């Protein structure tokens with residue numbers, strides 16, 4: 001393997017999926033699962049005479065991201081037309097933003113810190129801007145290269161995209177992936193995007209090896225594909241260099257089926273796009289008061305939460321990192337900790353390794369519904385008190401995921417020690433409700449109490465405290481007798 005430095009920059013396109021409508025019209029921003037070409041109007045179809053109107057919420061979300069990425073924010077945001085022809089773009093231009101004379105995108109010159117193997121890294125963000133998503137080309141069979149024909153669905157056309165452009169600050173796929181994961185969690189914390197939705201993040205990767213031209217690989221849809229595309233492209237460029245062939249500056253396409261980058265067209269230069277201000281859209285003035293209002297809404301971001309969890313719950317930096325990489329998971333952890341005094345690191349380990357292991361990453365968003373925090377805390381509390389072993393706690397978790405309750409699982413498996421107190425009281429109540437006849441007998445003949453004790457023992461797998469069970473039943477029968485007499 002040769003040792004030239006790899007230089008990577010990213011252009012990340014994130015759909016602002018939390019918006020209700022598209023960037024310049026009232027069509028729904030949720031186009032998924034709709035019949036083709038039903039979520040359209042004259043504006044997003046680019047029909048002559050239609051006039052776009054800026055979605056204020058989209059600007060607000062973009063400003064929130066700009067603040068989170070430590071960026072310099074423009075006080076006057078303008079819109080530009082980027083001209084090019086492609087079937088998914090019926091206007092023949094895309095409304096986007098541009099940095100130039102008299103025109104400015106939302107924000108520039110920011111950074112995001114992220115960790116690789118425990119080392120803090122910093123990637124500079126060149127700029128972010130809002131633009132419209134084009135329609136979607138659907139290949140009849142296979143890919144761009146193999147399909148006989150393609151179809152176009154304009155439902156996506158005009159959905160708000162946030163483009164985030166980094167400086168070429170990455171030198172390995174590992175760094176790129178760690179950065180993208182951090183960026184995703186920041187955007188999830190800000191509630192601007194839901195990355196469980198297909199196509200909500202697409203990345204263009206600019207790759208060069210030291211001294212060579214820059215090659216842009218377009219439109220990669222998932223983090224694992226990004227890694228594959230970078231590795232492929234670096235190997236391709238190195239092999240060209242070894243053969244003495246010049247690496248051309250070009251745009252390539254990632255062919256997911258063949259796991260290879262394929263040349264599509266030579267790279268247009270900025271001039272080719274003939275950017276000019278969109279005459280239909282006046283610039284947006286960003287006032288200081290407005291910006292301050294948005295800053296006040298800023299939630300705690302992953303890095304800050306990470307450090308707080310380490311301090312407050314004694315978490316290791318590793319588990320704190322894993323927990324906070326998903327906002328829902330972090331919230332769940334803190335909710336569970338409200339009900340238990342267990343050591344935070346122990347709780348985090350069981351939640352991350354076992355609970356998430358059983359439910360799977362993609363269901364983390366429903367974690368609190370799948371296993372209520374109080375149930376999880378109940379299990380952890382029993383573990384803390386030494387009533388159950390770590391082995392039993394681990395074996396109980398899949399049962400909780402399937403909807404059972406902690407006590408129920410532990411009792412039915414005979415895993416719990418003595419049952420007493422409030423818990424036993426509830427069981428006695430239930431046994432008495434379910435055995436009316438026996439209760440009536442006991443009211444007349446104290447000896448019949450034995451039957452009820454037997455029932456309680458049966459239900460609890462003989463884990464009920466016998467003395468306490470007897471006393472509870474005697475007391476409750478006594479109360480019932482008093483009530484019967486006073487009637």
Ligand SMILES: [Zn+2]
Pocket residue numbers: 022025026027039040041042043044045158
């Ligand atoms: Zn529309």
